[in-house]
Amino acid sequence: MTAVLATDIGRADRSRCAQHRDAELKAWHDLLKSIHGTEWQRRTVCDEWDVADIAGHMIGQAEDVIKPLSFPRRMRKAKKIYPTTPKFDRHMMLQADEHRGTPPDELRSTFDQLWAKATRKILKNPALIRRLSFPVEEYPGFRLDLGYVQDILLARDLWMHRDDICQALGRPFDAGPYGEELIAQVMRDVIDGPFWGDRPAVDVELTGQGGGTYRLGRGEPVGRAAVDAVGYMRTLSGRDDNPVVTGDPAATEAVASCRMPF
Secondary structure: OOOEEHHHOOOOOHHHHHHHHHHHHHHHHHHHHHOOHHHHHOEOOOOOOEHHHHHHHHHHHHHHHHOOOHHHHHHHHHHHHOOOOOHHHHHHHHHHHHHOOOOHHHHHHHHHHHHHHHHHHHHHOOHHHHOOEEEOOOOOOOEEEHHHHHHHHHHHHHHHHHHHHHHHHOOOOOOOOOHHHHHHHHHHHHHHOOOOOOOOOEEEEEEOOOOEEEEEOOOOOOOEEEEEHHHHHHHHOOOOOOOOOEEOHHHHHHHHHOOOOO
C-alpha cells in the first residue's frame, strides 16, 4: 500500500471536527450509562486515576470551555498542590480532584449537560478568540492556539480516554466512525510539530481499527514498520512505552520512540 505523506494531510475543518466531537460524546454517553458498581473504581493506565477520575477530568475539560477563567484558576491552584508536575498534567489532575467522590448518576448527567454547553460554546467562538495561543513548556518555541485545542485536541482526548476506560473494564474499544480521520490528524501533527525531531523518514503501516499507511519524516524512508493503530496512539501519548512494532530496525526504533502531547 502506498504511504500517505503525513505532510500532505489537511487539517480537519471546524464542521468536520464538530462531527468527530459529537460522535465521541454519543459514545461517551453510552459508555458511562453502562458502567456500574465497583467498575467506577477500576484503575486505569492514567497514573493514579480510576474510571470515575477520568470522567471527572473530562467534565473539567468541558467546564474550562464554558468558563474560560476556570482554566487560569485551576492552573494557579494546581501549581500549589502539584509544584513538581508538568503544567498541563497538574491542571488535569486538579480537574479530576475537584470531581472525585461525585455519585455515578451525577457524573453521567453532569457530563452530558456540560459537554452540550461546551459544544455550543466552541461553535460560537469568534476567530479572534480562537487565535489566542499559549506555550507548551516541554517544547520551547512551540505554541498551541485555542481553536486547535478545542477542535482537534478535545475530540482526541475524549477518544483516547474512552479507550483508557474500555481497557480498564476489559471491554472492546470501538474506534468509531471517525477513528481513521482522528488518527490521520495525529499523524499530521507528529510531523507538523516538533515531535518527530531528527528521526529519519519511515513508512509506518497502522493496522486494525482506524489504520492506514503513512510516511513520517522527510526524504527517502530508511525502512518500514507496522504497529496496531489504536495501540500506537497509546504509545505516542505516553501510555505504552513497549509497543509491538515490527519491521526494519531503524524504522521500528523511530516509530517506537516518538511521543507527543495528546
